[in-house]
Amino acid sequence: MSTTPHLALPLLAAAQAQKHVTHNEAIASLDALVHLSVKERGRMSPPASPTEGDRYLVGEGGSGSFVGHAGDIALFDLGVWRFFTPRAGWCAHIEAEDCIVVFDGAAWHDIGHYMRSLDRLDRFGIGTAADDLNRLAAKLNAALFTASTVEEGGTGDLRFVLNKSEADDVLSQLYQRGYSGRAETGLIGSDDFSIRVSPDGSQWRDAMVVDSKTGIASFPGGVANAPGMNLLMNSAFLVNQRAFEGGILLGGNYGFDRWRAGPDGCSVKRALDGTITLLGSLEQVVDVAQANALLGAASFAGCTLTLSVEDPSFPLAVTIGAKAATLPVGTGRRSVTVTLGPTETGHITVRMTNWNDCTFKRIKLELGPNGTPWVGETLAHEELRCRRYYQRLPASGGPPAIVPAFGQRRAGNIIDIPCMLPVPMRANPTLVTSGFTWVSGSPTNNQVGFLDNMSGAWIIQSGGITVTTATSGPSSVILRFQAASSFTSAAGAMGYLHLGASAFIGLQAEI
Numbered sequence: 001m002s003t004t005p006h007l008a009l010p011l012l013a014a015a016q017a018q019k020h021v022t023h024n025e026a027i028a029s030l031d032a033l034v035h036l037s038v039k040e041r042g043r044m045s046p047p048a049s050p051t052e053g054d055r056y057l058v059g060e061g062g063s064g065s066f067v068g069h070a071g072d073i074a075l076f077d078l079g080v081w082r083f084f085t086p087r088a089g090w091c092a093h094i095e096a097e098d099c100i101v102v103f104d105g106a107a108w109h110d111i112g113h114y115m116r117s118l119d120r121l122d123r124f125g126i127g128t129a130a131d132d133l134n135r136l137a138a139k140l141n142a143a144l145f146t147a148s149t150v151e152e153g154g155t156g157d158l159r160f161v162l163n164k165s166e167a168d169d170v171l172s173q174l175y176q177r178g179y180s181g182r183a184e185t186g187l188i189g190s191d192d193f194s195i196r197v198s199p200d201g202s203q204w205r206d207a208m209v210v211d212s213k214t215g216i217a218s219f220p221g222g223v224a225n226a227p228g229m230n231l232l233m234n235s236a237f238l239v240n241q242r243a244f245e246g247g248i249l250l251g252g253n254y255g256f257d258r259w260r261a262g263p264d265g266c267s268v269k270r271a272l273d274g275t276i277t278l279l280g281s282l283e284q285v286v287d288v289a290q291a292n293a294l295l296g297a298a299s300f301a302g303c304t305l306t307l308s309v310e311d312p313s314f315p316l317a318v319t320i321g322a323k324a325a326t327l328p329v330g331t332g333r334r335s336v337t338v339t340l341g342p343t344e345t346g347h348i349t350v351r352m353t354n355w356n357d358c359t360f361k362r363i364k365l366e367l368g369p370n371g372t373p374w375v376g377e378t379l380a381h382e383e384l385r386c387r388r389y390y391q392r393l394p395a396s397g398g399p400p401a402i403v404p405a406f407g408q409r410r411a412g413n414i415i416d417i418p419c420m421l422p423v424p425m426r427a428n429p430t431l432v433t434s435g436f437t438w439v440s441g442s443p444t445n446n447q448v449g450f451l452d453n454m455s456g457a458w459i460i461q462s463g464g465i466t467v468t469t470a471t472s473g474p475s476s477v478i479l480r481f482q483a484a485s486s487f488t489s490a491a492g493a494m495g496y497l498h499l500g501a502s503a504f505i506g507l508q509a510e511i
Contacts, residue, residue, distance in 0.1 A: 033090075038092055045064045056074045058073075092108070145158060172188050181201040193212070194209045194210070231290060233389075237256045241386065242256075247267055301341065308335035308374075309333070311334075320349075392506045401499045402496045403419070403505070405418060407496065409452075413482055415480070418477075424474045427509045433506065441458050443498050450498070455489060460488040
């Protein structure tokens with residue numbers, strides 16, 4: 001054997017002449033290969049002015065002296081290039097890249113190719129230094145985690161797991177700017193999931209907390225642009241106790257429940273899809289009592305209010321209390337915001353005016369500076385609310401329909417009918433009727449009649465008749481029918497009032 005098995009160093013032969021030549025060659029090879037460090041890898045041709053001792057890893061397709069030495073170590077020694085063929089396991093430091101490569105017997109690979117497992121490291125830094133607190137630290141611009149597929153031996157799922165020992169420990173992700181906290185998510189001092197934010201890294205406010213036992217989410221800081229309560233009633237124009245068919249309303253007259261014509265009158269119609277067509281001015285008065293219910297305040301004075309509609313086809317001139325504004329035309333929800341003055345302590349009139357047959361949908365008045373999505377009420381609930389301001393006395397059957405309350409002839413010319421109201425009204429109501437006439441028989445159309453249950457006869461009046469309320473309160477009224485001269489039938493006679501198809505008796509407590 002003339003060379004060593006690993007580094008191929010030349011060996012001295014017995015009785016060899018000029019032993020120093022062989023020895024020096026071996027020493028030079030050791031100097032070249034031990035603690036191997038090369039200038040660069042993949043070098044295709046020799047540099048123009050190499051320095052004694054320079055080393056390179058030759059690349060594929062070499063030229064000049066490097067031809068046929070792909071993968072070899074090139075050493076510039078005594079003015080010529082010498083080449084060493086690497087063996088499996090040899091390592092080299094690449095100076096130009098500050099990295100370590102390893103030869104596997106066929107090709108050079110970065111050392112990371114062999115690092116399949118890193119266990120029990122005390123700290124690990126990527127692009128930055130780890131420390132005693134941040135034992136894993138990374139400075140980079142992107143990170144990717146992707147699930148190992150079934151074909152690769154995985155499950156196709158990816159779960160990022162964080163764990164803590166006790167409920168009152170902190171398990172969170174902290175988001176910083178300039179290393180000062182601005183947001184945090186996780187199990188922060190409890191087992192409830194929470195999101196909190198900070199303007200300065202020291203004062204923290206909970207934005208959302210999800211109860212770990214119930215799954216119920218709370219928002220301690222409030223929710224912006226969540227649908228706010230609509231201060232307007234019958235905003236879909238569906239409640240229509242007055243049986244308004246749509247069309248012209250004189251100033252101050254009511255059509256759809258809670259909506260009346262402004263001072264100049266209007267024409268208002270509702271399409272099946274909820275689209276409102278308005279020509280003129282239409283208004284609703286917001287009850288100041290709502291301020292106490294919603295704000296715990298005596299009035300809306302100083303409040304910021306936003307009026308919005310969907311898809312207005314023309315600009316709408318708007319007044320809210322004493323404030324005037326213009327609601328712009330456009331698609332989607334369009335809004336206008338005003339702040340009431342400190343003296344606006346009473347009911348608030350909301351008026352819209354347009355003289356171009358403006359169409360819109362889903363009107364909403366709410367507290368705050370933003371127009372939030374419209375949310376409808378059930379028809380039954382909306383009608384109950386409207387009945388606090390106007391309701392017709394219920395009548396069943398018919399025609400003719402019967403008012404389900406016993407009436408009694410109290411005097412020769414008076415019939416009283418006590419009525420309990422299904423829905424208490426906001427104040428003592430006034431009487432509103434269809435302007436019916438009395439008939440001494442079964443009524444039709446806009447007529448009323450009173451059937452004496454004792455005799456089975458229809459009561460006849462003489463001299464004309466008026467109808468008023470003998471007494472009234474928010475929950476009950478006594479209707480009084482008074483003949484100018486007299487009623488037939490015996491004193492104390494009892495019976496029921498009958499209504500023709502278009503006759504009605506209403507009670508009104510509008511503002």
